[in-house]
Amino acid sequence: MSRMPVVRGPGxxxxxxxxxxxxxxxxxxxxxxxxxxxxxxxxxxxVAPIVQRACVGCHRPNSLAPMSLTSYQDVRRYAGRIADxxxxxxxxxxxxxxxxxxxxxxQHFKNxxxxxxxxxxxxxxxxxxxxxxxxxxxxxxxxxFPDEPTWDIGEPDLxxxxxxxxxxxxxxxxxxxxxxxxxxxxxxxxxxxxQVLEISDVEGGTGGNFIYHHAVFGASDPNRRTTGFWPVxxxxxxxxxxxxxxxxxxxxxxEFRVASAHMHSTDQTVTAHLRLGFKLHPIDYQPAxxxxxxxxxxxxxxxxxMTKGQEVHFYHTLEQNMRVTTFExxxxxSGVRMxxxxxxxxxxxxxxxxxxxxxxxxxxxxxxxxxxxxPKGTLVHVTAFFDTTPDNAxxxxxxxxxxxGHRSIDNMAIVFIPGVNLSDEEFQAEIxxxxxxxxxxxxxxxxxCPLCGYADVPVGQQ
Numbered sequence: 001m002s003r004m005p006v007v008r009g010p011g012x013x014x015x016x017x018x019x020x021x022x023x024x025x026x027x028x029x030x031x032x033x034x035x036x037x038x039x040x041x042x043x044x045x046x047v048a049p050i051v052q053r054a055c056v057g058c059h060r061p062n063s064l065a066p067m068s069l070t071s072y073q074d075v076r077r078y079a080g081r082i083a084d085x086x087x088x089x090x091x092x093x094x095x096x097x098x099x100x101x102x103x104x105x106x107q108h109f110k111n112x113x114x115x116x117x118x119x120x121x122x123x124x125x126x127x128x129x130x131x132x133x134x135x136x137x138x139x140x141x142x143x144x145f146p147d148e149p150t151w152d153i154g155e156p157d158l159x160x161x162x163x164x165x166x167x168x169x170x171x172x173x174x175x176x177x178x179x180x181x182x183x184x185x186x187x188x189x190x191x192x193x194x195q196v197l198e199i200s201d202v203e204g205g206t207g208g209n210f211i212y213h214h215a216v217f218g219a220s221d222p223n224r225r226t227t228g229f230w231p232v233x234x235x236x237x238x239x240x241x242x243x244x245x246x247x248x249x250x251x252x253x254x255e256f257r258v259a260s261a262h263m264h265s266t267d268q269t270v271t272a273h274l275r276l277g278f279k280l281h282p283i284d285y286q287p288a289x290x291x292x293x294x295x296x297x298x299x300x301x302x303x304x305x306m307t308k309g310q311e312v313h314f315y316h317t318l319e320q321n322m323r324v325t326t327f328e329x330x331x332x333x334s335g336v337r338m339x340x341x342x343x344x345x346x347x348x349x350x351x352x353x354x355x356x357x358x359x360x361x362x363x364x365x366x367x368x369x370x371x372x373x374x375p376k377g378t379l380v381h382v383t384a385f386f387d388t389t390p391d392n393a394x395x396x397x398x399x400x401x402x403x404x405g406h407r408s409i410d411n412m413a414i415v416f417i418p419g420v421n422l423s424d425e426e427f428q429a430e431i432x433x434x435x436x437x438x439x440x441x442x443x444x445x446x447x448x449c450p451l452c453g454y455a456d457v458p459v460g461q462q
Contacts, residue, residue, distance in 0.1 A: 041126045043075065044134035045135070048138075050122065056070055063150075094355075098112065099362060108366065108370035111365045153195045160183050160184075162256065163178060167269070169267055173263065173407060174262070176260075177259060179257060180257035183219075188249055191242060192281050194230065196276055200271070210236070212263055213262040214233060228250055235360075236360035243291065246289040246420040247281055292320075295414065298312050298384075300404075310388070322376075322421055322422065323430065324351075326365050326416065327416075328415070330415070336356055338353070338383065339353040342380055342450070344375060344377060372449070373430055373449040373452065375451055386402075431449070434452045440452055
């Protein structure tokens, strides 16, 4: 991009003016005034590259999202809504669906889908300028897509399609088992990344047409022995990237099944199935560590109706040194935010705070050089935030009390923070690597690594 035309003001609508205040959901209104009318920001040169990178992967025909954004005419039609959804919540927009709060905790992830501040500002300035098209010769080359939803992990080495399931329109929720499907593997392989797509017979799954609330996977070999431990698929979930030194094993002849599925209906009959994609390590790969699938939560949920800012707290003490690879919150419809902090030796650090939208249950995979590196004895403290008022559009009836339960109108407060356990010697070696990589001086702190500021950490006495 050639220019950064504006810098956002303090308020979430400060640069949007009438484009957002009046144009939500209806694009641009005729005769709309603009304080930025003289700007040279155009769709072809400035906005189209952003849309190509961050939007059209889902917002295109026969994909997941409910509207196409593949042309100037498409984008202009929804310009006001796009500006609102990318800037809503101040520094954290709601589209693309990436809810890490900027300026709080670790900001380095393998799978960051967010727009930059400059990109958000560019979209706002373009909308305020009246959404000019510019010179079509400035357009970037259109991205090429297959006819079906695409993979964030790249073309998978292995694809497994589970059996289809049909939910009738306006039917009650359904829980049960989805039968197994073979992987076709003829030898053991280790998995580097995994992604699950819901393939539906209706267009625009995120337009309310997903039927899978969640799917708990199980995989077994021909002798019925469990092989690997796999992430839970949830509505709107993105890909999982496993630690490079600790990968789950998928055994020869393995088959996948959904040991526990929760499905819900929409206002139309929908037939869908889950498509599992795997990126595999080379055949000679051997993991150096085993994955620690750390999961914990609090079932003592007592949410009052019509109330913002309700909190549920839960804790866990690490019994071994741990490198955390992933942070994934899990709540239900009234959940709006989750934070986690690490407390060790009188020092408390917030690792991350993220927004939560039950239509997009996201997983955040840490960059390997910034992943939390926590000594044994660290107290992990998680805070889940809930909003049961009408301001939370996911709450069906804000007048109701909510407790623990499996339905979306009930609630949960759970965190998934998988990683790898490290021996004292391995932990010390990783600290030395981090210090050298980041050029840390003695006593210099590094967020997420309370001991990285010290060159000499006695083994076993962290």
